[in-house]
Amino acid sequence: MANITVDGKVFEVNPENNLLEEILSQKQDLPYFCWHPAMGSVGSCRQCAIIEYANDEDERGRQVMACMTSPRDGARYSIEKSATFRSQAIESIMTKHPHDCPVCEEGGECHLQDMTVMSGDTYRRYDGTKITHHNQYLGPLIGHEMNRCITCYRCVRFYKDYAGGTDFSVQASHNHTYFGRFQDGPLENEFSGNLAEVCPTGVFTDKVFSKQYVRKWDLQTAPSVCAACSVGCNINPGERYGTLRRVVNRFNEEVNGYFICDKGRFGTGYVNSEERIRVCMSRSDQQARPQEITADKARGLLAAMQDTAIGIASPRASLEANLALRNLVGEDKFYAGIPAAELALLQQVREIYSTRPVNIASVQDIEAADAVLIIGEDVTNTAARLALALRQAVRNLGKQMAADINLPAWHDAAIRTLTMERKSPLYVLAPHATRLDDVAKVVHIASAADSARIANAVAHALDRQAPAAGMLSADEKTLVDAIAADLQAAKNPLIISGTALGSADVLAAAANVATALASGERRAGIALAVPEANSLGLALLVGESGKTLEQAMQSGAKAAIVLENDLYRRAPDADVDSFLAGLDSLTVLDSLQNRTGEA
Numbered sequence: 001m002a003n004i005t006v007d008g009k010v011f012e013v014n015p016e017n018n019l020l021e022e023i024l025s026q027k028q029d030l031p032y033f034c035w036h037p038a039m040g041s042v043g044s045c046r047q048c049a050i051i052e053y054a055n056d057e058d059e060r061g062r063q064v065m066a067c068m069t070s071p072r073d074g075a076r077y078s079i080e081k082s083a084t085f086r087s088q089a090i091e092s093i094m095t096k097h098p099h100d101c102p103v104c105e106e107g108g109e110c111h112l113q114d115m116t117v118m119s120g121d122t123y124r125r126y127d128g129t130k131i132t133h134h135n136q137y138l139g140p141l142i143g144h145e146m147n148r149c150i151t152c153y154r155c156v157r158f159y160k161d162y163a164g165g166t167d168f169s170v171q172a173s174h175n176h177t178y179f180g181r182f183q184d185g186p187l188e189n190e191f192s193g194n195l196a197e198v199c200p201t202g203v204f205t206d207k208v209f210s211k212q213y214v215r216k217w218d219l220q221t222a223p224s225v226c227a228a229c230s231v232g233c234n235i236n237p238g239e240r241y242g243t244l245r246r247v248v249n250r251f252n253e254e255v256n257g258y259f260i261c262d263k264g265r266f267g268t269g270y271v272n273s274e275e276r277i278r279v280c281m282s283r284s285d286q287q288a289r290p291q292e293i294t295a296d297k298a299r300g301l302l303a304a305m306q307d308t309a310i311g312i313a314s315p316r317a318s319l320e321a322n323l324a325l326r327n328l329v330g331e332d333k334f335y336a337g338i339p340a341a342e343l344a345l346l347q348q349v350r351e352i353y354s355t356r357p358v359n360i361a362s363v364q365d366i367e368a369a370d371a372v373l374i375i376g377e378d379v380t381n382t383a384a385r386l387a388l389a390l391r392q393a394v395r396n397l398g399k400q401m402a403a404d405i406n407l408p409a410w411h412d413a414a415i416r417t418l419t420m421e422r423k424s425p426l427y428v429l430a431p432h433a434t435r436l437d438d439v440a441k442v443v444h445i446a447s448a449a450d451s452a453r454i455a456n457a458v459a460h461a462l463d464r465q466a467p468a469a470g471m472l473s474a475d476e477k478t479l480v481d482a483i484a485a486d487l488q489a490a491k492n493p494l495i496i497s498g499t500a501l502g503s504a505d506v507l508a509a510a511a512n513v514a515t516a517l518a519s520g521e522r523r524a525g526i527a528l529a530v531p532e533a534n535s536l537g538l539a540l541l542v543g544e545s546g547k548t549l550e551q552a553m554q555s556g557a558k559a560a561i562v563l564e565n566d567l568y569r570r571a572p573d574a575d576v577d578s579f580l581a582g583l584d585s586l587t588v589l590d591s592l593q594n595r596t597g598e599a
Contacts (some may be wrong), residue, residue: 002073007080012072018410022310023079030066030079031086033152033200036465039162040339041067041251045518046153047115051078071407087121093150095126096174096175097201104148105209106202112150116199122271131175142195143205149463151177154198156192161416163259164391165189173447179203190384190435193265198257199599207244208266220485223250226264227533230364231385233260237268244271251425254362261384275593286599300458302328302561305585310557311542312337312549314565315346315532321589322464322534322541324565332544335552336542336567342531343508343548345499346539349528352511357490357518361494361525367392369525370400371490372426373483373513376451376506377498380435386496387436393494394423394439425486427479429454433502441486442481448503455509458483498529534580552580561587566594 006028007520020042023030042059048066053059053076063082081088101107102117114123133146156179167188171178177454181187187195195204221240222532224524226233226247233256244445247268270276280298281290293301311329312475313322314337326334336343351361361369366389371496374435381385397421399409407414410430424439428434437443454476457469461484495517497510510526517524530536539546549570560583566577580586580599588597 001565002071004071004074004232005076005361015071015073016408017071018067018408019047019050019064019069019077020069021410022071023050023066027120028079028551031090032067033111033115033150034154035067036154036158036198036258038413039154039157042157042413043068043154045093045150047081047086049080049085049089053077083120086119089119090116090119091125093126094121095128096131096147098130098147099152099291100148104202105143105205105213107309110202111200111201111403112202119363133178137184138181138204139192141207141262142187143207143210144180144193145203146178146180148201148311149177149179149203150201152200153194155179155204157412158194158198159187159189161412162391163189164194164357164435165386166438166516168192172279181200187427187456190261190263190380191259191388191550193262194249194259206246214240214245217260219245226260228261228264228267229383229385230530230533230535231383232533233264246269254364256363256385259385259388261388261498262466263384270592271315271480273592274516277591277593277597302587305559305561305587306330308557308589309333309559309561309585310335310386310552310555312552312560312565312567313475313538314338314563315322315535315538316566317534317538319534319537319541321563322349325561329561333546333557334542335549335555336538337549337552337567337570338535338538339570340548340550341547342499342503343539343542345502345504346535347544347546348463348504349499349505349530349536350539351523352507352526352528356515356526358495358511358514358522358526359523361496361527365492366390366494366496366524366527367495368396369393369485369490369492370396370424371492372424372494372496373455373487374426374428374430374434374436374450375455375497375510375513375576376430377496377529378432378500378504379428379496379498379529382498382500383527385529386529390426390436392497393438395428397418397422397424411534425490427483427486438510442479442482449500450505451501452503452505452509454480455506455513458487459509459512459516462488462513466512478494478519487513487517494525496529499531499535500529500547556582559582559585559587561589562596563589564591566590566596567596 001012003012011026020035022211031047033047035041043065049148050061050062050066052064053061065539126300135144135146136142156170158167167181197204219240223234234250234252235247238245238248247265279292280295280593283290283294306328310333311325311331312335313325398415402415428440428443431447453469457472457480460465460468461480495514514524514526
């Protein structure tokens with residue numbers, strides 16, 4: 001730690017962070033636009049200017065950008081002495097900014113407004129002609145208001161440098177700098193929605209929110225967890241008058257950090273669907289029209305069924321809801337609600353996590369990995385936030401190169417220049433091309449069986465006690481040796497796989513590689529993607545003796561309670577028809593209408 005003095009106040013700070021971050025952490029006011037805690041520093045906006053003094057005798061000092069400066073132990077700084085420069089800088093920025101605050105969608109969350117007030121520039125003297133731009137069509141999710149831009153470069157740094165997008169860039173120069181696509185068209189990156197959050201001024205807006213816009217301070221928000229996949233990103237949904245209006249990221253350092261994928265942000269239309277079930281309904285037979293009943297009567301009907309009904313759970317339902325169903329019907333009549341093959345894979349994942357000498361990798365752990373092997377999983381499609389973390393993991397070689405020459409980890413532009421195209425090794429074994437191929441060292445297209453065979457060969461190369469693999473071609477042998485060498489040399493090796501290919505052999509091979517890397521106190525990280533939000537929770541709840549959907553349909557039960565599960569999506573129609581036809585009583589607990597409830 002280091003001690004610094006800022007305008008006569010002494011603070012203890014971390015010299016590994018930049019001066020701006022440490023000053024903000026001490027609750028001192030210092031404006032900024034371009035700096036972002038997840039993306040490091042580039043020093044483009046000039047708003048965090050501060051005076052640094054050489055020694056105790058220096059009365060004049062020199063002006064530096066706090067985001068580009070490391071704190072020096074014993075150094076003196078002044079925020080107040082640079083106030084005039086910061087005010088002039090933001091006044092210059094505002095000469096191009098439109099006077100549309102009353103109708104700007106950033107109202108209530110405008111970082112530009114906050115920083116302008118903080119800098120003291122509360123009066124506009126410029127009354128000349130403003131430079132204007134044409135807006136682009138960027139697809140159905142993101143709006144574009146280029147005239148609000150203050151050229152902080154956050155958007156292009158996130159989209160291109162951080163998220164790996166290739167269809168968005170900065171164009172032109174000077175007062176005509178333009179951020180957008182080479183031509184109108186939908187943004188292609190699966191994290192494009194984050195532009196609406198990283199932009200400090202409202203250049204990029206949430207179009208879905210715009211269609212049902214309300215002022216930000218009128219939203220009722222509550223912390224929640226995204227149900228779009230198994231990662232469990234933290235979110236803040238906001239509603240008004242009983243309608244969900246938007247979803248934004250909720251920071252959680254160990255899960256999603258500052259970002260969420262577009263599926264989690266925009267894939268919530270079902271919440272406001274006209275098919276949403278908002279009342280309890282009942283009917284005497286399949287031909288009768290459903291009639292609304294009170295909640296008390298519905299609870300009474302459920303209580304009357306608990307001695308005779310089986311309970312069919314769901315990986316879509318919460319752990320609490322599944323547990324409540326099990327408590328209602330009893331453990332012996334509780335069924336997982338998924339096919340046997342899927343449940344077997346989930347139980348295999350649970351067994352790997354609980355019995356193998358591995359570390360279950362969080363998103364933060366994935367970002368820290370310095371060698372990665374992906375086996376049979378298209379991570380961008382099954383767990384997109386993990387894919388974004390992997391894009392940061394391949395930069396760890398550059399961070400190590402920077403550390404070797406004492407270049408701070410937050411010095412983003414310098415590190416990218418230093419490393420150029422060099423990356424930490426990422427190997428992909430998959431049956432088709434993936435969105436991570438552009439940052440992979442090697443992409444090997446192979447079937448599930450061949451991917452498992454190659455991965456087992458890697459495990460055997462790392463540890464001769466691991467099961468031997470089958471025959472390898474010369475090219476496969478070269479690949480196996482390269483993967484094994486990089487994983488063995490890594491400080492934080494990581495194995496990623498999952499259930500997408502429906503292959504127990506792939507999961508076993510991933511576990512074998514991670515186990516082979518274990519040595520003494522060393523543990524390799526492993527992350528296994530599962531199909532739905534609570535798939536793993538359901539596997540933990542049912543345990544090793546969990547009963548499958550097939551067993552439920554063959555149980556001969558005359559009454560069933562189905563929780564948040566459309567059976568027609570998990571089993572052949574004929575089998576479900578036969579099962580439902582044999583029931584005397586069926587209760588469906590769900591938020592949306594589905595075929596099971598209509599049967």
